[in-house]
Amino acid sequence: MQIGFIGTGSMGSILVEAFIQSGAVSPEHLVVTNRTARKAEQLAESYPGLQTARSNKEAASGSQLLFLCVKPMEFKAVIDDIRDVVTPDTVVVSITSPVQIRHLEKLLPCKIAKVIPSITNYVLSGATLCIYGERMTDEDQARLELLLSHISAPIRIREEHTRVSSDITSCGPAFLAFFVQKFVDAAVAATGISETEATQLAAEMTLGTGRLLTTGGFTPASLQQRVSVPGGITAEGLRIMQKELCGVFDDLIRTTHAKYDEDVEKVKARFFSP
Ligand SMILES: NC(=O)C1=CN([C@@H]2O[C@H](COP(=O)(O)OP(=O)(O)OC[C@H]3O[C@@H](n4cnc5c(N)ncnc54)[C@H](OP(=O)(O)O)[C@@H]3O)[C@@H](O)[C@H]2O)C=CC1
Ligand SMILES: O=C(O)[C@@H]1CCC=N1
Incomplete structure (x- = not known):
């Protein structure tokens, strides 16, 4: 073929x-x-x-x-x-x-x-x-x-x-990479760890998290719960993320859909305009 x-x-x-x-x-x-x-x-x-x-x-x-x-x-x-x-x-x-x-x-x-x-x-x-x-x-x-x-x-x-599915699967790698970059930048700025070392750690973490969510039997919720030792450090970090990121993903999906709707109309006009 x-x-x-x-x-x-x-x-x-x-x-x-x-x-x-x-x-x-x-x-x-x-x-x-x-x-x-x-x-x-x-x-x-x-x-x-x-x-x-x-x-x-x-x-x-x-x-x-x-x-x-x-x-x-x-x-x-x-x-x-x-x-x-x-x-x-x-x-x-x-x-x-x-x-x-x-x-x-x-x-x-x-x-x-x-x-x-x-x-x-x-x-x-x-x-x-x-x-x-x-x-x-x-x-x-x-x-x-x-x-x-x-x-x-x-x-x-x-x-x-x-649109929503490809926001997750196709745009998602860029969104996740943005998250990783911000995490690394903050780690470097706060502690002096090298960018290379922090990036390697973050990349391994991302790969492992993907495996846990695909073949490891975890859901996003159960993974957060399992890592958050009662009275421990992760819960403190999650509390900050819950406060700061609330609404970000609603905005993101609204924005990608608005751009998509615009593109659908433009393509249709180009296909069928005389
Ligand atoms: N990038 C991604 O991660 C993903 C992209 N997509 C979709 O894939 C599509 C392409 O994206 P992407 O590859 O990033 O875009 P690019 O601009 O990198 O690639 C488009 C290619 O098409 C060529 N081209 C344009 N017009 C013609 C034509 N008339 N005849 C032959 N070749 C032509 C361009 O040639 P030239 O070199 O002359 O510009 C260019 O190489 C988009 O619709 C995007 O939404 C989907 C999922 C993921
Ligand atoms: O940015 C874009 O338009 C394309 C769609 C999915 C990934 N990249």
Whole structure:
């Protein structure tokens, strides 16, 4: 099976590299293209056998599975390029949350899926959020999830939960990294511990916490309770966080949703304006 990638920016290249490095796909079965051709060529130079296409049309024709890894407002141009070469059997995967499946189904005569990846897929972990259009059969869905399972935990979600789910899985790594950075900065400023040492400690802590919450049988609440020795230090720290962070996440989700709603409308206007 040939798998095509249109857009080898940050996320497109992460997915290509993750699929190759996980052993899920050999480079010979991948074809990539990018508006700035050099980017795709550089990726191909790192993985002998990886093919580059000179146009979106060329990448799409012959690909049974085609990932569109461009930003929301760049979608229309790509759709126009590939419309005539995709077939009813082609599976087109959008990795872009504000592009609605029903709109893609109107514009393209093929099967449509939306898969929201995460930078965590680069290290073959984290989730990929899966949403399917009506033309995707059970077999298509199972085949795609088998592929994604090499680099992630594929999780099916409802399309109306795309934003909030990807706030957690895709934006979340940046939000968590912000938290880690602030923790490290404060530790360095208060005590003189080196930034390198504090960052290493924080990174190991983050990894271990992730494991406790995935395979360790803990929930966020039970983990806090278990670490908070009665009369101990953690409870004092949690008290400060409860006071200072109250409301921050409500604001965050309100803000990401407002930006998303704006993007959905802009994409729709671009798709369907005369
Ligand atoms: N980054 C992340 O962690 C995640 C991103 N996403 C989503 O993935 C999408 C892409 O994001 P990201 O990879 O970060 O963005 P980038 O800007 O890094 O990548 C987009 C790429 O698409 C290329 N491109 C744009 N228009 C065309 C076109 N008409 N034909 C061919 N190639 C084109 C650009 O080429 P050029 O080099 O010319 O600019 C660029 O390399 C976004 O919608 C984002 O929301 C989803 C989950 C996580
Ligand atoms: O910042 C963004 O728009 C994208 C969406 C998910 C992660 N990054």
